[in-house]
Amino acid sequence: MTREGLAAAGEVLPAPPERIVHLGLGAFHRAHQAWYTARADDAAEWGIVGFTGRSPAMADLLGAQGGVYTLVERRTDSDRFSHVGSVVAAVPGDRLDRFVAAVSAPTTSVVTLTITEAGYRLAPDDGPDLTDPEVAADLELLEDAFAGRTAAPPRTVPARLLLALGRRALLHGPPIAVVSCDNLPSNGRRLASVLLGLAEAVSPGLERAVADGVSFVSTSVDRITPRPDQELATAVRAATGWDDAAPVVTEPFSDWVLEGEFPAGRPAWETAGARFVADLEPYELRKLWLLNGAHLVLAFGGLSRGYATVAAAVADDDCRAAVERLWDDAEQLLPRHVDVPGYRASLLGRFGNPRIEHRLSQIAEDGLTKLRIRIVPVALQERRAGRPARGCAQGIASWIAALLRGIDLPDAGRADVRRALGEPEPGTALLSLASEPLAADQAFAATVSAAVRQWGTP
Numbered sequence: 013m014t015r016e017g018l019a020a021a022g023e024v025l026p027a028p029p030e031r032i033v034h035l036g037l038g039a040f041h042r043a044h045q046a047w048y049t050a051r052a053d054d055a056a057e058w059g060i061v062g063f064t065g066r067s068p069a070m071a072d073l074l075g076a077q078g079g080v081y082t083l084v085e086r087r088t089d090s091d092r093f094s095h096v097g098s099v100v101a102a103v104p105g106d107r108l109d110r111f112v113a114a115v116s117a118p119t120t121s122v123v124t125l126t127i128t129e130a131g132y133r134l135a136p137d138d139g140p141d142l143t144d145p146e147v148a149a150d151l152e153l154l155e156d157a158f159a160g161r162t163a164a165p166p167r168t169v170p171a172r173l174l175l176a177l178g179r180r181a182l183l184h185g186p187p188i189a190v191v192s193c194d195n196l197p198s199n200g201r202r203l204a205s206v207l208l209g210l211a212e213a214v215s216p217g218l219e220r221a222v223a224d225g226v227s228f229v230s231t232s233v234d235r236i237t238p239r240p241d242q243e244l245a246t247a248v249r250a251a252t253g254w255d256d257a258a259p260v261v262t263e264p265f266s267d268w269v270l271e272g273e274f275p276a277g278r279p280a281w282e283t284a285g286a287r288f289v290a291d292l293e294p295y296e297l298r299k300l301w302l303l304n305g306a307h308l309v310l311a312f313g314g315l316s317r318g319y320a321t322v323a324a325a326v327a328d329d330d331c332r333a334a335v336e337r338l339w340d341d342a343e344q345l346l347p348r349h350v351d352v353p354g355y356r357a358s359l360l361g362r363f364g365n366p367r368i369e370h371r372l373s374q375i376a377e378d379g380l381t382k383l384r385i386r387i388v389p390v391a392l393q394e395r396r397a398g399r400p401a402r403g404c405a406q407g408i409a410s411w412i413a414a415l416l417r418g419i420d421l422p423d424a425g426r427a428d429v430r431r432a433l434g435e436p437e438p439g440t441a442l443l444s445l446a447s448e449p450l451a452a453d454q455a456f457a458a459t460v461s462a463a464v465r466q467w468g469t470p
């Protein structure tokens with residue numbers, strides 16, 4: 013099947029013009045932002061050029077199909093198949109020349125990102141992590157590049173993005189919006205802080221140019237999208253007859269809430285269901301603390317108990333009870349207008365969808381970074397309010413117990429985790445790694461130790 017054939021059948025649009033650049037061409041972008049863009053009333057005006065984050069594989073697969081792929085919306089009892097045509101070019105991430113050209117093009121109005129939380133290379137103060145050797149090396153490359161000296165291409169996403177945005181801003185290109193779609197609170201503000209921190213380290217002129225020329229938009233993104241497997245391609249072939257090399261499976265539910273300015277315009281995403289709000293915080297915290305926080309507890313607790321998927325873990329009474337206790341803590345901190353009881357009830361249904369094979373091992377990747385963002389802040393606020401934060405303690409304990417059990421959890425912070433595991437008191441060292449203040453809080457640390465024993469260590 014080709015784009016031309018699908019367009020002739022009225023299933024996708026003939027390639028819309030490239031006006032959006034996306035970085036991180038994984039499953040989620042294709043199930044979410046690309047889907048909203050394809051469904052917007054003005055879809056014919058907005059094509060996406062997608063760059064892979066690290067490996068070129070998806071660019072090869074999707075590029076060979078003209079960017080078109082099948083989206084499978086998986087209900088508890090049936091599948092719905094559709095074709096998505098908003099991605100018009102798929103390019104390997106190491107094609108930096110093409111990336112800089114795409115971002116610098118005056119016709120480009122929006123850059124979106126799904127590069128995982130670890131991809132932001134954030135220091136604890138939300139600036140760029142200059143202790144990370146790759147970030148430090150990229151800073152030198154950026155200094156050379158902006159001073160007009162020959163430089164190798166930077167490797168980290170913040171440096172690649174800064175190079176492209178800096179070129180555009182210094183060429184006096186029109187202002188542009190950069191939209192983070194990763195599961196980080198205040199993701200736009202954090203991205204701004206990393207990029208402007210790096211820019212400032214290169215030169216004050218670059219920092220000013222980027223600050224003036226870029227609008228950083230924060231968003232809360234919500235659609236459970238497991239990593240596609242071979243079984244999906246087989247199901248797509250059986251249902252549609254197409255040997256699609258890059259299908260995506262997702263749940264029927266979808267939500268996208270955005271806060272920020274689009275100085276050069278944007279697709280009419282609201283016509284596809286997105287919401288634009290003046291204050292994103294309550295929505296993003298509800299989603300991150302309840303959905304993503306619970307996912308972590310199910311992943312660590314479920315893996316310890318030998319489960320493989322979210323649906324299996326949430327069917328376990330102890331795992332579900334741990335999730336409910338975490339939600340009880342988070343609910344204390346969220347405003348009423350975001351309907352926490354309704355969201356909790358809908359989450360239990362979404363997690364329980366047995367046909368969405370959401371692997372716990374995928375969710376557990378980079379668990380340290382995610383824990384610090386999704387559970388630690390709730391615990392700190394609850395403790396400051398004088399409450400015991402037992403649900404958070406149990407959640408953090410699920411991570412510690414999984415590691416003490418020897419479960420391999422791939423993590424960008426793996427070296428620190430290994431060091432902590434080698435300490436005389438590894439449980440205490442792991443809690444310190446998650447949060448120094450929580451480790452120093454004796455009552456909370458004792459609750460965590462008791463909960464680690466409850467999760468069961470070998």
Ligand SMILES: NC(=O)c1ccc[n+]([C@@H]2O[C@H](COP(=O)([O-])OP(=O)(O)OC[C@H]3O[C@@H](n4cnc5c(N)ncnc54)[C@H](O)[C@@H]3O)[C@@H](O)[C@H]2O)c1
Nearest residue numbers: 036037038039040065066126127128131194195235236237
């Ligand atoms: N899958 C979901 O259900 C979901 C839902 C909401 C938000 N998200 C956000 O989207 C992100 C990606 O999810 P996905 O399902 O597309 O995963 P994926 O594994 O399919 O794709 C991840 C993409 O990020 C790139 N990447 C990974 N680590 C990177 C790094 N350190 N630096 C630069 N690029 C890197 C990869 O190359 C790939 O392009 C998540 O981490 C999350 O922040 C995902």
Ligand SMILES: O=P(O)(O)OC[C@@H](O)[C@@H](O)[C@H](O)[C@H](O)CO
Nearest residue numbers: 195233234235236237304307375
């Ligand atoms: O994608 P991550 O790795 O940030 O987190 C894993 C899951 O919690 C996440 O993908 C959720 O499924 C998603 O955030 C739902 O909207």
